[in-house]
Amino acid sequence: MVESSFQVERRSNEQGAVLLELRGDCLLVDGSRVWAVVDQELQAGQGFTLDLSGVLRLDGASAALLQALRLKAERKGISVELQGASTDQQRMLDLYDCTREGAGARTTPANLKVLDQIGRATMESLSSIKDVLAFVGDLAHSIRLSFRDRSSINWKAVPGLMERAGADGVPITLLINFLVGLIVALQASYQLQKFGASIFIADLVGLSMVREMAPLMTAIVVAGRSGAAYAAELGTMKVNQEVDALWTLGFDPQRFLVIPRLIALTSVVPLLTIFSMLVGIFGGLLVAVQRLNLTTLAYFVELEKALSLSDVMGGVIKSVVFAVTITFISCQRGLGTHGGAAGVGRSTTSAVVVILFFLVVLDAMFTVFFNIFGI
């Protein structure tokens, strides 16, 4: 660190006029001492003179601090005079003169009252519902147009998107669903064994995996992997004006960016779901054979009796709806991003939260619907 030679001397004459004499270097490292000395003099509430004739080096930081203190004094109605500055030092002081100009300063927003906050939040959530609906409408229109104008879609991106959302996600999706099947079977095995109903483990695991768990767990994994990625990716593109650039090149960003993602997810999520159903059933099989001493053959014979094709179709249809939901929400949040890197973070968080909420709500609606129609 630089050795500081800053010194200050306080003098007052017979009339009581105070003179602060600054000497040596007056640099950023001395800033806190300069500030403290002059600020203390301000507290006395009397006008005084700052003499800079002994100052060897005055840097921009100290000049800025001295000018800020002078402004502070002025606001208090105290006059502080600066004297003895060399020509160069005076130029530095002039550069940092606080009173020189100043556009209309923005004031800090006042803290909102509770009612204001509730009102504002309500309006925001209402308008966000409107945004989502408008987005869905726009997109439906885009899809219709894109049948006519096939070159408006970025087809080249589709295989890559399918690989990232599908193939790359296979290991984690399978692991999670295998464990879910295993856990469901293990939990049920204690109860079923008590009643001598061990064989029904196949019905239980089979139905719950195929109808509920596999579509939902797969959708949750895809929401975390691809939903978050889409929101962040499109959000960054929006913030970097890439989306605007697409408009100026004659592309509708929705068609160019969203439809390939929609195609990718609606084709890979059902596939992932079918794989998930299978590994979940194998998770159950492991418990049936190891814990309940059933044979593999008995497990599959019972499974065949319990499951019908409509159960599998129900699960697959669900997964398609989930895929559409994930794409819609993540892309809508992504394209609605504003406010730099922080905005991208907000969009991604909100995309994942909203997707999870809708997945659970839709899943409940499906269950009720299937129940009523006896599917």
Place this chain on the structure above:
Amino acid sequence: MVVPTQFGVRAQGLAIGYDGVAIQEGLDFEISTGGIFAILGGSGCGKTTLLQTLTGLLAPISGEFDVLGHGPPDLAVGLPPFGVAFQSGALLGSETLLENVSLPLRRWTDLPAEAITALASSRLRIVGLAGFELHLPAEVSGGMLKRAGIARALAMEPRMLFLDEPSAGLDPVTAVELDDTLALLRDDLGVTTVLVTHELPSIFRIVDDCLMLDRDAHGIIAQGTPAELRDHNDDPRVQAFFNRRPNHA
């Protein structure tokens, strides 16, 4: 006391680039203290790469260099003795302009909060951003972001400034004011400035010394004061640059 050095930057046989592929090699140059030094050259010739290397953001491929007598800067040890302003500002998006400029002051000085606010607003004022202290970076224009980036680079009163295209994209009046500010820093405080620029008016107004890089030559093709290069250099690439002519050589 800091050992006084005659040079701000000294490089010998420096090769720079990414992933082991050199864009420029065999760079030998010296930047003396207390001047404004410009790195010139066409697009893609490695000006920004050189700036990143000199500021310690990018490791050189080979060769040696030294900044302000401290050797190659090691950004991991703390505040470097220089300030850096990036091409598009590189402000933290979640903080206001004032907070962005206050950041290093809070970390590296013992000034009271009131003084930090006063100092940071002064830095913003000298780059013409008075009144925008509480704006977020996303709420101001590209030129304003660039100037806020310069204010932040100035915050710690550095002995040396590295600026990447400081006046590109600024209106002529603001550009001239920025030039004057840099000249004032040089004249009054002996601040050494190294800048990448294409702006000929600014080059002739304030730059003391410059070097010119070339993409195809992979090295320095000219060194000297701007006037020397314009009037006494026969290299067609240098002439094309200084006279705004297409280079058909």
